[in-house]
Amino acid sequence: MRLFRPLCLRGLLAALFLLCASATGPTSDNPASLYQAVAIVTGTVEPERSRGFAAALEEVLVKVSGDISLAGSSSLAELADKAGDFASSYHYRDRMAGIPVHDEQGTRERPHFLTVNFAPEKIDAVLRGLGREPWTERPVVWLRVEVDNGISSFLLAHDAAFGQGQRAALMEVAKRYGLPIRLPDGVSAAEPMLAGHLTWRPETLDWSSRWRLAAEGKTREWEISATSFDAVFRAALGETVSLLAGRKRK
Structure with a gap:
């Protein structure tokens, strides 16, 4: 039963996000x-x-x-x-x-x-x-996110039956950070800018994840572990925003 718990945290919200397009977040013509x-x-x-x-x-x-x-x-x-x-x-x-x-x-x-x-x-x-500059021109980030919940593995896509809770959480975090994202339509999507793989670990009751960001000819890789996929996405997209904005975490 514990394996299913992380997948249901946002099940009630998922239907609302399914009505959205595959891209979310502000664009250059709607800052x-x-x-x-x-x-x-x-x-x-x-x-x-x-x-x-x-x-x-x-x-x-x-x-x-x-x-x-x-x-x-x-x-x-x-x-x-x-x-x-x-x-x-x-x-x-x-x-x-x-x-x-x-x-x-x-x-x-x-x-x-x-x-x-x-x-x-x-x-x-x-x-x-405060010594910062506005960052209003931001790219659309392609995401290829794979999820292994211990029972099955699947790719997050905007119209897929699997991963509705994760997809809803991902879009919510992207909106909060003002990051335009696009999920692939199935497995034939273009090469992603940000790739991630999440694995549920029942022995520690948390999600382990690996991320790879390719942008402007550079590649960055990092790992994140958290007790919820919401927290994983907050950390992953937060790191992505910081890197794309030309800043690194201290």
């Missing part, structure tokens, strides 16, 4: 999404609003710069209290829309998606103040 982030908040008033704005600002600064080392840094912590100053607009969406309010607290305790659009010129200025 605005780089300056947008969504945070989950409880209610629509303070202090949750400020917390949501701060979380969204951190995501956008990391996404626009391509520098994942900014996440959780003291530099961003100092900007948290004035995150709203950099926003151009925001709106809420009730996560429980359609479900009647049934408690004394009304909508104050209902979870919401807080979507924040930040002003590009303000975000670019903040990044330059």
Whole structure:
């Protein structure tokens, strides 16, 4: 039973991602999404609003710069209290829309998606103040990801029956990092830029993975182990973003 658990973490979300095209993330003709982030908040008033704005600002600064080392840094912590100053607009969406309010607290305790659009010129200025540059021109990354769950092996493809949970998690992480990705249509896809192989290890209850990035005539290889494939993808795509943006992890 443990072998199946990692495959079902995002099963409920997979159907939504199957409706998407095989490519996800911002493109050179639609960079605005780089300056947008969504945070989950409880209610629509303070202090949750400020917390949501701060979380969204951190995501956008990391996404626009391509520098994942900014996440959780003291530099961003100092900007948290004035995150709203950099926003151009925001709106809420009730996560429980359609479900009647049934408690004394009304909508104050209902979870919401807080979507924040930040002003590009303000975000670019903040990044330059932090010694970073905006990275708005980014390539589409071809991924060839193989998964061995201990029972079967399969290639992640946007229209394949296997790997729906992994595919959903991969696309979610790519969107968060603002990285346009494309999954192959079956096994006849073009040569990938990023290749990965994930293996579930029942003896240690984690995923072991190997990755190879080929870009601009250079090849980088690394390994990642984590207890969930979500964490593996966050680390793998985070490393990819850093390398493509011309930065290495310290």
